[in-house]
Amino acid sequence: MNKRSRRKVLVLALVFGVSIATVLGLTALEENMLFFFSPTQVNAGEAPQERSFRVGGLVVPGSINRLPDSLTVQFEVTDNAENMTVEYTGILPDLFREGEGIVAIGSFAAGGRFVADEVLAKHDENYMPPEVADALKASGQYDYSGKM
Amino acid sequence: MWNWIQRFSSPKHFYSMSVPLIKWFAIAALVIGLYGLYLGLFVAPTDYKQGDSYRIIFIHVPAAWLAMFIYMVMAVSAGIGIIWRIRLADMVAAASAPIGASFTFLALVTGSLWGKPMWGTYWIWDARLTSMLILLFLYLGYMALQSAIDDQRSADKASGLLAIVGAVNIPIIHYSVEWWNTLHQGASVAKFDAPSIHIDMLIPLLLMAVAFKLFYATMVLVRTRNESLYRDRNRRWVREIVEKL
Incomplete structure (x- = not known):
């Protein structure tokens, strides 16, 4: 050689x-490298009880409940199998919408409530003008699943 | 064949041949870039969810693509330099690193500025963002090795090996959004399915990608010429050029 x-x-x-x-x-x-737990995993007790962790899921439409006279908001997230309630005090990101994916970072507080310190919106890879989105919704082809 | 390659890859030959290329690449980059920006910022429709904020995609995505593209050019040139001892290839690798580092930085900054209003955070340690930050460190490491070693051939060998080893990061960046749960969204364009981006947004995006590549082609030629002048500063062909000034 x-x-x-x-x-x-x-x-x-x-x-x-x-x-x-x-x-x-x-x-x-x-x-x-697992970035977040799903509500199913959390409900099954796979998430850490003591320290903080991330929960990812879709915001359940109609579940957003703003407490009066504060920035505190409660909403449900789902992985289309199970739901869990998230409580957060602060300003939600622009892309936080019903039916859209979010990732919440927080831990269990007293009484088993999940209290988030930070709520991040997860954007999907779809880019289109509003008219196209409306047309897709009208024809029933719009993908609401908001893939996580 | 071998003699032919050696003659055409001589820095002296490259130095005179690259002059017209630089001019045409620069003009094409400017024209396509301005047209792409015009289409992207004024003609393309707003996004159904993000409104006008999505328009940063016309800088962010071409910058990120180019950052990875330049790294592959750098790693392949470094490999050619190490295996076949072609000096021009080592010069191309050395000339590419700062350009690649700049575009990696640009992709990170534009992504961060978009992330704050859209996601709610400037930075998150998910797989896509972290692997992109590693790419920046690889570029900086390459540049540090280049300048830390005085002997040019040892410097090329050491930094070239780093560039080749680091190339393993490129597929990781690309597939990070598929392999792991990331906050960063999946690919809209670079996938086998039809692109998940409306055609009126896709065209300016692709134009910008082409313009960025042409800009890199211009810059790498200019920088490689400078690199060849510097490295061959004691050789006769450079002295002849200097004497004519």
Whole structure:
């Protein structure tokens, strides 16, 4: 093997080795890379009880309840299987809507209520003008699922 | 074949051949970029959910695509430089790094500015944002290695290996939104299904992507020329150019 092809083999071996190591590393991390828990997982007791964690789901239409004389708001999130109630005090992001995906960061307070310190709206990958959205809704093709 | 490649990849030959290319790439980038911006900011319809805020997509997405594209150019050039010892390839890699770092930074900043009103936060450690931040660190690491080692060949070898190893991050950035639950939305354009973006928004987006690529082509040629002058400062072809000034 001459020098040039030896360098070629070395570089290819390096790329291959690092790729394998990364795949193994990421597979091992999979569990910890979980960004949020679903309401089903939370109701099944899989979420940590002591420290804070994230809950992700869709805001249940009609469930938003603003408490009078405060910024506190209560709403339900769902993964289309189970629901849970989230309580939050503060300003909600622009994309917070009924039926849209959100991620809430918080922990269980006394009485088993989930109190969020932060509510983030999750945007989906769909971009279209309002007229197109209206047309899709009218024809029943609009995707309300707001994929999480 | 080998002699032919060596002759055409000589810095001296590149230095004179690149002059007309730079001019045409720059003009094309300017024209397509201005037209894309006009379509994106004035002609494209507002979004049904985000209103006008979505228009940052015409900067953010082309910048992020270009940041990844430049990294692949850098890693492949570094590999060519290491395996075949083509000096021009090492120069292209070194010239690309600061441009790539700038566009990574631009993608991170524009995303952050959009994230605050839309998501409710400037930053979140989800897989997409974190892997993009790692890309910025890879660029900065490459530049640091380049300037830390005095001997040019050792510097190219060390930083080139970093560039090649770091290329594993590129598919991670792209697939991060599919492999993990992320706050960042999935791909709207770069996927096998039909794009999830209206055609009147897609056209300016693609025009901007082309304009950004042409801008990079212009900048990498200019910077590689400078790099070749600097590295060959003691060679005869550079001295001849200097004497003519």
